[in-house]
Amino acid sequence: MIAFSVLEFKLRKTFARHKATIRAYLFIAPLVISFVIFRLYPSLQTLSYSFFNVELLKQKITWVGLKNFLALWEDEIFLISFKNTLKYCLYMVLISTIFGLVLATLLKAQSKLNSFFKAVYFSPYITSTVASAMVWWWLYNPQFGLFNAIMKLFHIPSQPWLNSTKQALMAIIIFSIWKIVGYNIIVFVAGLQAIPKVYYEAALIDGAGPITSFFRITLPLLMPTTAFILIYNTILAFQVFDQVFVLTGGGPAHASTVMVLEIYQQAFLKYRFGYASAMSAILFSCILLVTILQYILSERKEVVY
């Protein structure tokens, strides 16, 4: 009886000490539970499916080991989609980051129109990708599109845009840059505002011009922000789907097909879930690798004055 009281007392004491911690875990529990159910579990299931031949309609799952992964390296369309995704990522991330930084630097100057321009640049980011892609589909139309109409005014020959195997992917990249640059600007503006003015004043006293200040002060101190933008945009770029689906459907002749679109087609048009899961595993690995590399590289470049 006494022993039980002592135990009870110890438990109550432990509970009182850890009350705050328990309360904290309870608060984050819904998020963690939903993350496990809707993100972690499906991801692990997808990874496991990649080692099986999954026939959902027949309710059959057959172990095939690495067969799906080996088949990927002989799949010409998958290799094209992989190459296109890398190309898309490279162009989209680099150009949108540079544009974002340049425009953010320009917007740093005090002006009454700053808010207006920020709203104008940011609004593509908040519009639905599908809706805006459908508008751009018309803009790119070779006969009736606005782009060719403008080019005609300047006596530039009409372009096939989405109808061309050589231009389709670039046309999608242009759309994506237009869509994301506003977000980059807002994040860069926040990063620029966090840089103390005293550094610029000191540089001015030392005779540094605007370009020197930009490369010696702004860019290094903006490295954490830049790293975030690069990583975020890279993840987005690897996962591109909506605009490709709407604008070209991956064509013509697979010229603009990307990995996520190929995963979708393998899973939901050809019902090859195991194979699509293997592709997903490869995509995940690529994103993880690039993210880690970017993070390591950006840490090395980070400076503190």
Added chain:
Amino acid sequence: MWKFKIGFACFLVLMLVVAASAAGTIVLWYPSGEITSLALLFHEEGLFSDFEMENDCKVELVAQDYDFMQQKIFTALASGKNVPDILFIDQSWVPGFLKEEALEQVPEADAKDWLEAVDPVTREASDYGEGVMYAYPQYGADIYGLTWNKDYFAEAGLDPEIPPKDWEEFRDYGIKTSKKDEAGNITRVGYAIRHLGQPHGVVHKFLWALWSAGADLVTDPKALRGGEAAFNNEGGRSAAKLVWDMIYTDKSTSLDFPDPRTCLLQGLASMQISETISIQTRQPVEAPNLKWGMSMPPPKEEGSESATNYNPWVYVVPKASQNKELAWKAIKWINSKEKDYQFCMKYRMTPRYKENWEREPLASDPYIVALRAMIPYARPYPNNLGLNGVMEALGSALQKIWHNESSIEDALNEAERLANKAIEEAAQ
């Protein structure tokens, strides 16, 4: 206490209503939008009301977006939840579902009756070998034909009533009826080609050329399994080259006009080859002043046999349906001889029953008479379970050829390899 009793009674009544409405309900999925004018039928008020009264049931008609319909069907079947009882789908989807063993076979006796009563082309489209049926084709033969703008023919000095008689003349007409601006850019194509979008769609609008050149998709079109690709030969290469020549040699067409039907209706093309039913339905609304002609696509040589595709929409019942018997009953009812005649009269479409072809006004309607002349040359798609893979392979090859990304030989060699792989995998 009395409030509780009233509340409980209301609850009971509600449960009874729900139970009554749930009992004997069959769900039919069809594609929404303008993807097929044959789905207009499902917009009719009280379409199934007589059937519902006779069988004490409810038929729920659900429109699905065509672009995602296959995925939705697959998801419903795989999950076993909200499984539709009847699907109204493109016949080219059927092999894919058969490969997954997802479709119910039409009861033997019903299949026998149907095959005996319908015209030869409908019979061929319905028969999956030895009298086995999985689907009932809809009325309104979706036959691919050559349609042309009569005014443009006249403008070019051609007889507006007479189509080109062979491929050589087809190319010549293409050159004569195309138009260019001062800079040499094509503003009106002689013949509009489909080269974008899903590879299947590209193949649909190419089959007339493939078949009339003596090639085919697979070696045994009726067999569900086995066979091999039959397009990588002299016929297949000449068919692919025909369009290539029109783009790059004749310069009478271009890749900038990828929607053939819309181009014809908007006056951007003089000729196109695709579903005649689509032009017949859309022209009065979208191009009321268009004077158009319709005929079989031109054969390779004058006097040789022409061929074209017949791509019906079909009614099928998934194996996962909970109301199979009622579903087949509803399908039989909507596809009865009288209903066939009634709908064909109303929508001005071709019937399926032999007897209905002879009934007025169908027997003397000019559009239906014209299609009747074409129907003997129409072929349905092969039954092969690997058809999706075959069409994907060939469609991708055609896109590469016409975009000058690959030579005809290389593209068709690669397509043959992929198509045979798809056939082999489907046969396992």
